[in-house]
Amino acid sequence: MASLPSVLVGNNTLKLEPDFKKHLPTTSLSVQQKGNYNNKTATTQLVESYESVSLDFREALSVIQDGSSGFESNVYIPILQECMNNQSVSQTQMIHAHIIKTGTFEDLYLMTFVVNVYGKCGAMDLARKLFDDLPKKNVVTWTSLMSGYIQSSEPMVAIRVFSEMLEDGTYPTNYTLGVVLHACTLLLSVKLGEQLHGFIVKYQVEDDTSIGNALSCLYSKCRSLDSAVKAFSRTGDKNVISWTTAISACGDNGDSVMGLSLFTEMLYDGIEPNEYTFTSVLKVCCFMQAMGVGSQVHSLSIKLGYQNNIPVTNSIMYLYLKCGLISEAKKLFEGMGKISLVTWNAMIAGHAKMMEQAVDSLLAHSSGMEALNIFKKLNRSNMKPDLFTYSSVLTVCSALVALEQGEQLHAQTIKSGFLSDVVVGTALLNMYNKCGSIEKACKAFVEMSIRTMISWTSMITAFSQHGHSQQALQLFEDMRLAGVRPNKITFVAVLSACSHAGMVDEGLAYFKLMKNEYKIKPVMDHYACLIDMYVRLGQLDEAFDFIKKMEFEPNEFIWSNLIAGCRSHGNLELAYYAAEQLLNLNPKDCETYVLLLNMYLSAGKYQDVSRVKKRMKIEKVGKLKDWSWISVRDKVHSFKPDDRLCPPGGEVDLMLADLLEKARTIGYEAQGSFGVTDEEGLEQTTSKIIHHSEKLAVAYGLLNAPNESPIRVIKSISMCSDCHSFIKLISVITEREIIIRDSKRLHKFVNGKCSCGDFGSLM
DNA sequence: CTAGGGTTAG
Secondary structure, eight states: OTTOOTTTSTTSOOOOOGGGGGGSOSSOHHHHHHHHHHSOOHHHHHHHHHHHHOOOHHHHHHHHHHTOTTOOGGGHHHHHHHHHHHTOHHHHHHHHHHHHHHTGGGOHHHHHHHHHHHHHTTOHHHHHHHHHHOSOOOHHHHHHHHHHHHHTTOHHHHHHHHHHHHHTTOOOOHHHHHHHHHHHHHHTOHHHHHHHHHHHHHTTOTTOHHHHHHHHHHHHHTTOHHHHHHHHHHOSSOOHHHHHHHHHHHHHTTOHHHHHHHHHHHHHTTOOOOHHHHHHHHHHHHHHTOHHHHHHHHHHHHHTTOTTOHHHHHHHHHHHHHTTOHHHHHHHHHHOSSOOHHHHHHHHHHHHHHHHHOSSHHHHHHHHHHHHHHHHHHHHSSOOOOHHHHHHHHHHHHHHTOHHHHHHHHHHHHHHTGGGSHHHHHHHHHHHHHTTOHHHHHHHHHTOSSOOHHHHHHHHHHHHHTTOHHHHHHHHHHHHHTTOOOOHHHHHHHHHHHHHTTOHHHHHHHHHHHHHTSOOOOOHHHHHHHHHHHHHTTOHHHHHHHHHHSSSOOOHHHHHHHHHHHHHTTOHHHHHHHHHHHHHHOTTOHHHHHHHHHHHHHTTOHHHHHHHHHHHHHTTOOOOOOOEEEEETTEEEEEOTTOTTSOTTSHHHHHHHHHHHHHHHTTOOOOOOOOOEETTEEOOOTTGGGGOHHHHHHHHHHHHSOTTOOEEEEESSOOOHHHHHHHHHHHHHSOOOEEEEOSSOEEEEETTEETTTTOSOOO
16 A cells, blocks of 8 residues: 555545535436437437447448538447447547547547546556547546546556546546545555545535445445445435445355345335346355245346346356255256356356365265366366466365366466466465475465465465474464464464464463454364364363363364374273264264274273164164275376275285285284274274275375375375374385375375374274 | 456365
8 A cells, every 4th residue: 555646645635625515416427428328319320220230330430421411429429339348449449540530539528438438448558548638538537547447457546546636626526436435445445445435424425325335335345344334324315236235245244144134125125136136145145055045036037037147147056056056057057158257167166165065075076076177168168267267276176186287277377377366376375285285385375476364374274284383383473573464264273283283382372362462252163273282282181171161062173183182092981972972963974983883892892882883773874985086197096995996916906915015014003993884884894994995096196106206195084093004104115205185184194204193093 | 437246264
């Protein structure tokens, strides 16, 4: 904000005159203009009729030329509108030249329109040049120029133009203030926005519709829903835009209940929703994953004629995906006559979201693969991916641990220039982190020219997940020095770094800092970190005390961590208790049963075994799906324990046998655990345990991945402790980095050590 | 000249 024009900041605030209000038009300018457009002269209609049969501009212009005796400059308006729709700079230039030739350039109203069209086509250099050449300009001309800069994502320039206008002695209208407020919104500058708001209050124009709408939008985008709603309620004549802005504010700030009730209220008030309203209210539905309400909104949109509207259909498609209805989304996608880049992006992002939400890892994996497929199709189409596309696809690569595709995307973002976008940069950082490469994640972070709070948090999280607690905490201090305010997620990373390193005092100090200095209310995840801290140190009683006096019902992570601690520190009674609690939380989760059964079996508590088995039957718990995937040279290979891809005597089988032999010489002994269940119950799996899917995938990787490159595997359930200790040894024997992302966390095995600190394998 | 659909961290 340092380079804001001096008229707008500091002592020398806005130079608006006290009688500013009388310069606000009583009727809105746009209505006057619209009136002019509709007042068609015979020539205009002639031109329009030509337009409807052919888009040949020369032909249209020749008509004007033929009847050039005494025609109005208005005849250009429909053609210019066509230029705007086509986003064609060259067509606009042609008309512009024609206007100059016929001498109509003295018409300020017409020339303002041309400035506007250049702006809409993104040709701001031409717009500015024309503007500078104009002998006279009025407030609409100035406003049009500003609006053009906003369209070209140059809100700062728009504000500079505003200050030029004030220095020029031209008074703003309500529309002008709306545009400037919009620039503040894009800059997320509440400060400047509030300054303008001050003047707006002083001149008592707060109830103006354009101003109220713009204020509401500004506060919403700056995450202040209360102020946004206040601005909305103070708006005098609420039009469809006012309502839509308010609904959209609710969607953006997570108050879906208010969003839906505003929509209902709006319908009761007899305001007809338009395409913008539909997209906004559908976003609210997305937030709630409310397919029921969404369907009703969908029906209403069709009734009002938006069946073939691209933005509305995109929103519905995205809602389907958010609600897990893939085939419905696909049907809609394939049925769309025209699609936009946003359509592609919504499909990709929707599949990425499905991965995130899917309880079933198989489904998550196939959604990710489908997202990559859609991306490939987009690349073959005539459209080019943009920053939204790259952010989503990179996220998909993270979740798939698909480093090679991720690296190709990295190259593409450099080539296309989208890497300079902070969201894309952050997504890249996360991709490298989740693929196990802390070095490349770090490089991506260092090379970013702008860093948001999320970028910092991502990097702190990366250090924390890799077990580099000191670096995580150092970076947190750097973040504070850089003046970036952490949020609750940042503190999750910080606290988990502390627990990983056993730093109890520091952990508690950061917890206090979060509550006292940053006024962040602790959530479950923070408590989970603190409890994990005690658990790792073997202070189980302290951990349990903490759980008891906490104001939340403990979640599955807390119980899981407690179980892990109890087992490694030999407090079995507490472990049983925690495991039963976990089971009550997750009565359908197969992994939990396997964990519990293993515990009781190894202790010889057969009564408990049969009790748990009985419950398993009642709950109809299915088979444990142990799958692993590895991506080698752009192709994904999947493995199941009894995989036909790895027949006895095949290369993977031989490789695994060889590894087992070598591991035994340095002390490996297969643990007799009960890994896999079927409908009948449990099978003793000492023989099967050596065929757990990640062992097969790692063996395959060692055979087929490029020499010395790390092995990256993704797994559908959490690793069992046997695989965990086996892979640790493999990392010593082969001197390779092995990265396994299971359903719970990242394991990076280097030289016999795992980044999880041996606290991540329960089964 | 104002309003929209798709993006990043646990």
